[in-house]
Amino acid sequence: MGTLPRSAPRRYGIGLVVLALAATACTSGGGDGPAGEPVPDTDAAVLTITPENGTEAVAPNTPITVSTEDGAISEVVVAQVVPDQAEEDVSPFEMTGTLNEEGTEWTSDWNLAPGAQVTVTATAEDGAGGTSELVHEFTTEAAVPGQRLEVAYNYPTSGDTVGVGMPIVVGFDLPVTNKAAVENSMKVVSEQGVAGSWRWLDDKTAAFRTEERWEPYQEVAVELRLAGVEASDGIYGVQDRHLRFEVGRELLVDMNVPDHEAVVTIDGEEVRTIPVSNGDGTSNFSTTSSGVHVLMERHETLLMDSDTVDLPAGRDGYSTEVRYAIRTSNSGEFFHEASYNGNIGSANTSNGCTNMRLDDAEWFFENTLTGDIVETTGTDRVKEWYNGWGYWQLSWDEWLSESATGEPQVTDGTDPPRSPHGGE
Incomplete structure (x- = not known):
């Protein structure tokens, strides 16, 4: 599904392919000198990438930034490889980034996989149509045993068809203290966009409920972009997940x-x-x-x-x-x-x-179906909102008030309301 920018009209993705490129800056657009060698174009766009080339053990929740003062960024490709781990076991997603309106600064939208060898290839164009390229390679800090956040369970599961009242529930194997960062790493996309929000049921469990019930007959995708999120001090997510389910009839x-x-x-x-x-x-x-x-x-x-x-x-x-x-x-x-x-x-x-x-x-x-709604009346015992999936017992304002971000997440493809790089 399409990914919309946080605050700018252009976004560039990545492929998960190892690029055997040296960390060099190149230009094109100049003529040949007396010896047949390229003449540097003094108007070429000069690129800068952070983290620095050759840096080791970068914190996985460090954003990648690419900037140029003399042109416009045309492409950024980020490749991540975790040794002894298949690409699909790291993430099913491409890395996207947000480009500012001037086209001079690009920032990655998501965190990096722990223990990864990262290659960033950036390309910019100058006013004369020449191109510049810069490649940086660095590694990220590994998540050590006992400090690796993983998904313990989730409802629904991929392939399920559910009712219009179905919540999305994600349980983790370790407590989460940086709840806002984790919330902003979990993106819900539906064919018919609606406002929704995560709420923490306890330190290991988050539930997503929409403001109104799901519209029937649509597909919903959940992008758990958890690799590299710092869930608690020194505890990083190690794997992304992609869930897809259908909302059936009402x-x-x-x-x-x-x-x-x-x-x-x-x-x-x-x-x-x-x-x-x-x-x-x-x-x-x-x-x-x-x-x-x-x-x-x-x-x-x-x-x-x-x-x-x-x-x-x-x-x-x-x-x-x-x-x-x-x-x-x-x-x-x-x-x-x-x-x-x-x-x-x-x-x-x-x-x-x-x-x-x-x-x-x-x-x-x-x-x-799981997720179908039963509205019961006529007794003096009121169902508690936390009893099972009683989440519709709360008003939308009550539900949203306990989100760690305090802001709704719209399921039309828009990214979560804040960056996943930081904390609260």
Whole structure:
């Protein structure tokens, strides 16, 4: 997908190919001297690159800058090679940079891979059409064992098709203290751009939610450009990742608990009314929570065991195997088959889950997606925003206020709001 500049109209990318070039400056445009050698063009553009040629152990989050005072930069190519590591294992992306309006200064947009051999080849043109080239080679500091930030898990995963309420959740293997730098290294791009924001659930987990629900029928890409980001003091990301998923049709479930039914609509058309039995309400635990739920993990068969929610069997507890179970919270709420419940459609007698008959449960399981929305009303227990994927319980301003940057990220291809090179 296209990458737009942060603040200027031109941007140049890189290829991930090793360039066996010497660190020299060349010019063209002059005539031949008496001995047939080129005559230097005194008006040629003079280029400067930082880091300096030959520098070793450059911090990976150091920006590359290229400048010229006597012409305009026409191309910058950055090649990164990490010894004993395949190019695709380092990054699936090209390095891009931002060129100022005058065309005289270029700055890299993203961090560099740790432990890399870096070659920067810059070309500039002078007013007479001559070209100058400068090549710098340097190495970056390696990320040492125990201080290498990696992605431990992510939702959704590449290839998934999800509902319009789906968040993007990224979990890391190490705590992150430079949260703004990491946020600004994670870019979300959708075919239909919308404002969104990351929010940190804890020091190892960040979640992305859009201001409004995703528009259906579109592709979303997540660029985790984490290689070289300083996540905490001396701890660097070591690998970039690229995730792609599809947002499917808009399926919404409207469930008013006292009505004993769940009404399913797809793209605005009512497709099924499902008789249900919800929580009996005799305790907070056994009360189905009201609010916006997002369908989470799915199990064709699942042992519903109250031990997992600190309610031992034998003391109002239970241990029952059910079919077609879909989680809606982390506090034990599921939609699932409950053929043993004779009150489905007439009374609320469950332990807090939404019970369905077998045929309805099978239909619900086969026709819903992770990320579909269930709006539940009619009880005095309000779903907590942090309980499962209850993120739609917060207003957009409340969600955005806990972003480390405090600014929205627009998913139209625009880069994150700040540079990933620095910290907060």
